[in-house]
Amino acid sequence: xxxxxxxxxxxxxxxxxxxxxxxxxxxxxxxxxxxxxxxxxxxxxxxxxxxxxxxxxxxxxxxxxxxxxxxxxxxxxxxxxxxxxxxxxxxxxxxxxxxxxxxxxxxxxx
Amino acid sequence: xxxxxxxxxxxxxxxxxxxxxxxxxxxxxxxxxxxxxxxxxxxxxxxxxxxxxxxxxxxxxxxxxxxxxxxxxxxxxxxxxxxxxxxxxxxxxxxxxxxxxxxxxxxxxxxxxxxxxx
Numbered sequence: 190x191x192x193x194x195x196x197x198x199x200x201x202x203x204x205x206x207x208x209x210x211x212x213x214x215x216x217x218x219x220x221x222x223x224x225x226x227x228x229x230x231x232x233x234x235x236x237x238x239x240x241x242x243x244x245x246x247x248x249x250x251x252x253x254x255x256x257x258x259x260x261x262x263x264x265x266x267x268x269x270x271x272x273x274x275x276x277x278x279x280x281x282x283x284x285x286x287x288x289x290x291x292x293x294x295x296x297x298x299x
Numbered sequence: 300x301x302x303x304x305x306x307x308x309x310x311x312x313x314x315x316x317x318x319x320x321x322x323x324x325x326x327x328x329x330x331x332x333x334x335x336x337x338x339x340x341x342x343x344x345x346x347x348x349x350x351x352x353x354x355x356x357x358x359x360x361x362x363x364x365x366x367x368x369x370x371x372x373x374x375x376x377x378x379x380x381x382x383x384x385x386x387x388x389x390x391x392x393x394x395x396x397x398x399x400x401x402x403x404x405x406x407x408x409x410x411x412x413x414x415x416x417x
Contacts, residue, residue, distance in 0.1 A: 192343075225403035227344070234394060234407040235336075235344065241401055278344050282402040286349060286358030288334075293343040 193218065193279055193291035200297040206267040209294045211279030212260060217289060219260035223282035226255060226264045229293075230275045238277075239264060266296070274298040301325040301406040303395045308411030311385055319411060321378040321395030326406075329353070329373035332398030335380050337391035338410075345391075348380065349398070363389075385415045 194212040201207040211218065211226075218224055224242045227235040237246050239255035242262060252268045262281070266273055279291040307319040321333070334349040348359045348369040357369055368381040378395055392410040399405035 221402075223402040225399075227404070229344075234409055235404070236407075237399065237403055237405050240399055240403040240405075246399075246405060276343075280344075280346070280403070286351070286356045287360070288346045288349065288358075288402060289360075290336075290344045290346055 191289070193281060193289055195277075195279060195291035195294045197292070198295045198297065200299055201266075201269045202299045203269050203271065205269050206265060207269060207296065208266075209264045209277055209279075209296070211262040211264070211281075211291045213262075213281055213289075214260055217281040217283040218257065218262050220284070221282045222257070224255065224257060224262040225280045226253075227278045227280065228273075228275045229278065235278065269298055271298050301397065303397060303406060303408035305393060305395045305408045305411035308393065308413045310414045310416065312417050313386060313415055315385055316381070316383045317385060317413060319380040319382065319393055319395075319413070321408060323376045323378065323395075323397070326397070328376040332356075333371060333378045334396045334398060334404055335369065335378075336394045336396050336404065336407075337389075337413075338394070339388075339391040342391075347393070350378070382413070385413075387415050389413060390415045 226239040229235040243255040304322045335347040366384045394410045395408040396404035397406040
């Protein structure tokens, strides 16, 4: 079980778009359409933002979108807002009832 | 309203045991998988263990396999994590998380802190 690879940090100005990548292998990200993304503000529990690669839970703004190509999944946030500043984690099913998270990406809104 | 309330954390010496509990409410507990996810101080999220609705499928992270045991009591709407042979690297905030429609975590508790230190 290896951690998925995410950039440590990304940044963007209000109104811009940013994309966070999540790279795994054919045994996790590439092998299943079970990638999810979580937003975590300091001192708070994580919040589900995207599941099954590109599905959005009720209540999550459509500024958040997900996609996947091969062994890499991506989270795109368009129309950046100050409240989007947080840590973001990807997670993938890895077979045999196991899952794995990425190392996390700190998003800074400039 | 879905609520997940963890308990059982605390300070424990290396090599000792601890049992975490998660009390669930606001949803049909025995319809969903449940998971434990931990976060060491200042670090990222780490999936620890998951259990299917009927306990028929169980998985563990390599880092805890053989030391931790997950279980659930659907009659009591409760999830448990028995942690044995604790190590300093197990120090973390342990979250209970509800499995979503597929392999994701759609609701999280506020966590219970486990500190392993002599």
